Amino acid sequence: xxxxxxxxxxxxxxxxxxxxxxxxxxxxxxxxxxxxxxxxxxxxxxxxxxxxxxxxxxxxxxxxxxxxxxxxxxxxxxxxxxxxxxxxxxxxxxxxxxxxxxxxxxxxxxxxxxxxxxxxxxxxxxxxxxxxxxxxxxxxxxxxxxxxxxxxxxxxxxxxxxxxxxxxxxxxxxxxxxxxxxxxxxxxxxxxxxxxxxxxxxxxxxxxxxxxxxxxxxxxxxxxxxxxxxxxxxxxxxxxxxxxxxxxxxxxxxxxxxxxxxxxxxxxxxxxxxxxxxxxxxxxxxxxxxxxxxxxxxxxx
Amino acid sequence: xxxxxxxxxxxxxxxxxxxxxxxxxxxxxxxxxxxxxxxxxxxxxxxxxxxxxxxxxxxxxxxxxxxxxxxxxxxxxxxxxxxxxxxxxxxxxxxxxxxxxxxxxxxxxxxxxxxxxxxxxxxxxxxxxxxxxxxxxxxxxxxxxxxxxxxxxxxxxxxxxxxxxxxxxxxxxxxxxxxxxxxxxxxxxxxxxxxxxxxxxxxxxxxxxxxxxxxxxxxxxxxxxxxxxxxxxxxxxxxxxxxxxxxxxxxxxxxxxxxxxxxxxxxxxxxxxxxxxxxxxxxxxxxxxxxxxxxxxxxxxxxxxxxxxxxxxxxxxxxxxxxxxxxxxxxxxxxxxxxxxxxxxxxxxxxxxxxxxxxxxxxxxxxxxxxxxxxxxxxxxxxxxxxxxxxxxxxxxxxxxxxxxxxxxxxxxxxxxxx
Numbered sequence: 187x188x189x190x191x192x193x194x195x196x197x198x199x200x201x202x203x204x205x206x207x208x209x210x211x212x213x214x215x216x217x218x219x220x221x222x223x224x225x226x227x228x229x230x231x232x233x234x235x236x237x238x239x240x241x242x243x244x245x246x247x248x249x250x251x252x253x254x255x256x257x258x259x260x261x262x263x264x265x266x267x268x269x270x271x272x273x274x275x276x277x278x279x280x281x282x283x284x285x286x287x288x289x290x291x292x293x294x295x296x297x298x299x300x301x302x303x304x305x306x307x308x309x310x311x312x313x314x315x316x317x318x319x320x321x322x323x324x325x326x327x328x329x330x331x332x333x334x335x336x337x338x339x340x341x342x343x344x345x346x347x348x349x350x351x352x353x354x355x356x357x358x359x360x361x362x363x364x365x366x367x368x369x370x371x372x373x374x375x376x377x378x379x380x381x382x383x384x385x386x387x388x389x390x391x392x393x394x395x396x397x398x399x400x401x402x403x404x405x406x407x408x409x410x411x412x413x414x415x416x417x418x419x420x421x422x423x424x425x426x427x428x429x430x431x432x433x434x435x436x437x438x439x440x441x442x443x444x445x446x447x448x449x450x451x452x453x454x455x456x457x458x459x460x461x462x463x464x465x466x467x468x469x470x471x472x473x474x475x476x477x478x479x480x481x482x483x484x485x486x487x
Numbered sequence: 488x489x490x491x492x493x494x495x496x497x498x499x500x501x502x503x504x505x506x507x508x509x510x511x512x513x514x515x516x517x518x519x520x521x522x523x524x525x526x527x528x529x530x531x532x533x534x535x536x537x538x539x540x541x542x543x544x545x546x547x548x549x550x551x552x553x554x555x556x557x558x559x560x561x562x563x564x565x566x567x568x569x570x571x572x573x574x575x576x577x578x579x580x581x582x583x584x585x586x587x588x589x590x591x592x593x594x595x596x597x598x599x600x601x602x603x604x605x606x607x608x609x610x611x612x613x614x615x616x617x618x619x620x621x622x623x624x625x626x627x628x629x630x631x632x633x634x635x636x637x638x639x640x641x642x643x644x645x646x647x648x649x650x651x652x653x654x655x656x657x658x659x660x661x662x663x664x665x666x667x668x669x670x671x672x673x674x675x676x677x678x679x680x681x682x683x684x685x686x687x688x689x690x691x692x693x694x695x696x697x698x699x700x701x702x703x704x705x706x707x708x709x710x711x712x713x714x715x716x717x718x719x720x721x722x723x724x725x726x727x728x729x730x731x732x733x734x735x736x737x738x739x740x741x742x743x744x745x746x747x748x749x750x751x752x753x754x755x756x757x758x759x760x761x762x763x764x765x766x767x768x769x770x771x772x773x774x775x776x777x778x779x780x781x782x783x784x785x786x787x788x789x790x791x792x793x794x795x796x797x798x799x800x801x802x803x804x805x806x807x808x809x810x811x812x813x814x815x816x817x818x819x820x821x822x823x824x825x826x827x828x829x830x831x832x833x834x835x836x837x838x839x840x841x842x843x844x845x846x847x848x849x850x851x852x853x854x855x856x857x858x859x860x861x862x863x864x865x866x867x868x869x870x871x872x873x874x875x876x877x878x879x880x881x882x883x884x885x886x887x888x889x890x891x892x893x894x895x896x897x898x899x900x901x902x903x904x905x906x
Contacts, residue, residue, distance in 0.1 A: 239561060239583040240865040328729040349731040349883035435734060437677025438876055439885065452557055453550075453868045455583065 226468065232461040239455035247458065254462030264463065267446040273355070274362065274430075274442060275423040281363040282419055283412065286370025291404075293371065294378045307375070311368040319432025322361035323348065326433070348433060354440050358430045365429065366422070370415045377411025378404070417478040424471055443467050509805045510539045513569045514556065517547040518755070519792060520826040527818055531809060538805060547736075549573040549679050553868075560585045560797065568800040569809055574612050574627075574791045574860065575679075575867050577620040582865030587796040589619040592807045604816075605831050608789050612860055620795060622814035625828035627790030628858040629683055630851070632742065632750045632760070635773035637663070645775040646749075647785075649716075652778050656725040656748050670725030672742060672750040673717060676734035677879040682861055682871050683788030684751075685878045685895075688713035690786035691779060696862045696870075696899065703903035710892035714881045716780075718888055731883035743768060751777060753790050757847065758827035774847050776854045789858040791831070823848070829855055866902050873898035 201209070233254055235247035258264045293303050310318070325331050326347035334344045347353045381404065389399045427444035438445060447467060451460030515524050521544045528540035545552040553576070559567060560583070572580065580586040590598065598619060602610040609623035631652070633645055637659050646652035656670030674680035689695065689709050698704040720726040735752060742750045743760055745767040750756070760772045779785040794813050796806045812818065816835060822828040823841045829851055835841055836852040862870055873895055881891035 238866075240579055240868075241582055244583055328732060329727075346729055346732075346883065349729065349879075349885075351885055435676045435678060435732075437879055438872075439677070439880055439883070449872065452554055453872065454866070455557065455561075455579070455868065457561075 229461050229464055229468070232457055233465045235458045237456075237458040237461075239457065243458070244455070250458070254459050255466070257459065258462055258466060263441070263446060264443075264466075267441045267443045270440060271424060271426060271443045274359065274426050275420060277359045278362040278366065278423055278426075279416060279419050281359065282367040282370050283416060285363055285367035286415065287374055287408075287412075289367060289371035290374035290378055293375050307368050307371050309368070310365055311372065313365070315365065315428035316432050318361060318365045319429040322357065322364075322429070323433045323435075326357045349439075351439060354434070358433055358440065361429050361433065362423075362426065366419060370419060373415040373418075374408060374411050377408050381407045413481060417474070417481065421471060421474050421478070424467070424474060443470075508537055508539050509802050510541060511568045511802060511806055511809055512541045512543055512566055513571070513809075514543045514545055514552075514567045515571050516545050516549070516552045519571055520822075520828075523822065523825040526825070527813070527821055530821075531812055535808075538809070540809065543567065549575075560799065563799045565797075565799045565801050567797050568802055568806040569813075570795050570797060571624060571792050572621060572795055573679075574609075574789060574793060575863075575871070577613050577793060577795070578615045578863045579865050579867055580795060581615045581618060581620045585798055586620045587798045587800065587803050587807075589622060589796070589807065589810070592804070593619070606833060606855060608855070608858060608860060609791060609793075609831050612789070612791070612863070613793055615863065621793035622795075622810055623831040624792045624794050624813060625819065625822050625826075626831050626855050627753050627755070627792075627829055628787045628851070628855045629687070629751055629753055629777055629790070630774045630787070630854060631777050632752055632756060632772055632774050634745075634748050634768065634771055636771040637748055638773070645773060646778050647775075649778045649780055652749055653720070653723060653725050657723070659748050660725070667746055669727050669741075669747050670749065671720055672733070672738040672747040672752075673720070673726065673730065674733065674735045674738065674751070675717070675730035675879060675882045676732060676737070677876050678734045679871060679875065680735040680753075681875040681878050684717060685710075685713055685874050686859070686861065687751075687777065687786055687788060688716045688780060688783075690788075690859045691783040693783065695859070697903075703900060705896055705899060707889075707892045707896050710895050711888050714878060714888035714891050717878075717882060718884075721882070731879050742772075754827065754829050754851070757845070775850070785857065787854050787858040789855075789860045791829075864902070869902050870899060873902070 232247075234249060234251060236243050236250045236253070237247040238244060289307060293300075293307055297303065325333050328334055328344055328346045328348070331347070333347065338344060345353055347357045385403050385407075386399055389403060394402065425444050426442045427448070430440055430442055431445055431448075434440065438449060441449075443463070444467065447460055447463045450456050450463055454460075513524070513528065515521050521542055525542055528542065532538060532540060545555055553573075556567075556570065556572075577586070581588070593601065602614070602619075605623055606626060609626065613619060613621045613623065631646070638645065638655065641655070641659055641662065643655045643658075646655055652671060660668060660670055674684050686696070689705070689712075692709065692712065694705065694709040696703065696705045717726075717730070721728055721730060738747065738750050739752055739756045739759060741747055742752075742756070743763060743766050757772070757774060760766055760768055761770070776785050777787050794810045796803055796810055800806050814831070816830075816832050819828075819830045819832055820835055820838060820841060823830045823835060823838075824844050827845050829848065830836060830838075830841070833852060833856075836848050841848055861867070864870055877886070877891045877895050877898075880886045881888055886894070
């Protein structure tokens, strides 16, 4: 058992601690450079060129400076997509937090058999986003969907969920909340389980009811976990793509920023402008991540 | 020891034989009958022992296949040699330099000779800026499928004008009183087929997206009348209010379940209606050319698939030989019999073996010959998006036909203007 250790000591023995640290970090740095820095750098580079695979600039890109970005700022479709993405964030992040908190509280109840509810929590999280989108597409189908079936049985009128913009937006939000609240619930459940039981016991001794102990103990102590969940959820909400894409049969009546980037690059083959849009999306994600990093560092102090 | 030596020699010989074999990889979409294609490749392999053909099966719709191919070809991946592409794509493949043009392997005289044998629409679709980008695999066009049993019950003949079709649908729906039966099914989801839906009334009225010189010529008025026609079908209750939800294959499967009197669909539907195990309409479906508009002419939308050689292939010469075989009358006949794909050679529409399986091919030739092609343009993807998404929004009543028409014309003008 000691052999590998001694071999390491032999080959790294003469290195100073600093040099050793350097060599041990090289593989990770290379990997990070290859899968994160290089593509992002390449994206920034492409965003400064006119490059369309549908004409001669596909093989010989023309440098245009920041023209693609100027174009984006006067592109109505970009602003609409950005606004739609913001709306998704504003509705689905709080939505997922509320539903996730309820689910976590439910899962934290002292049931004798815990696995069915935990499995129920994990399943939506484990399901690929596109599948969730396709499933909800069927739920909201005007003719065969279960939602309209319930509405009709209750004496209502069939609604054209997928093709009426206002209804489509809420259908998309509902699907995203269903899909993402289990992730929130998992984080909050972990947070709930580290709250010491003694606190509840002494609160009960002091005559606090359940409602009071929830507001005075559970919620304040859960705030770090809620923040972590909110930040993760916000980052992914800014990247929303799969569910609205799958729910519209590939159409784009309701288009998020990520959907617009895809249409521009993969479908229209306009890689220069598509890259510029992706850079703008990257900047937004970057800012949200900075907020997250600042929070994590704050929590360490 | 001696045995071992001979075994080694045998293995060595076998492996060099394998190494000499050319392996070609062919990309085929999930809806283009990969099972039938495999049989055709087996036939080619048996005649060309030096070649092995592998099939790679892609997504079900033209858009899904192209998304995958875009990532493969934009990264210059040499793994695919031959690709089956939609009739709308040759211009973009040439502009992106993804296709190794066929001309290099064909003297000009024999190219002329070869192209003369195909249906003219396909020789035109595959020649872009004078270069032969691909060769046709099979033809396709839109037809009007109808419930022969229902039309007969009420004494109707298959309609030749849309007004007739609307009247027949109204009468049948009213008298049948079946809430699950709908009148006229047309493609309305924001998918590629909806581009045909938009263009059909425009072609029938004598218009098109471009004029004979290839300049943009569509007017707002033409576009508005086309959109108004389809919205009108919903207003007159011969089509249900949720047409914006329906891609082609939904109409096909609903018609197969007996839920439509009429359906405007491409040729593949026939085989499904007749042969699918779950078909409720076996022997009850008739098919005729799409009806004409009052004061206009009949028009159909040209479909069909083409074989092209990837410019990144490492076996181009062998790939070209394979493509020549795949675009031959022999293969066209196999595809017609086994997959009910319309042939690309006019003579095959009178072939007795084919007519035995597809009796309606006899009437299909004039439809394919008169079918109109969607715009040929390197930026077709953007043209398609502008048309199908806006048409879908008009059908969903998010926009009026006038707003939709203005938007389509403005966006297409920008694309044709190079913006």
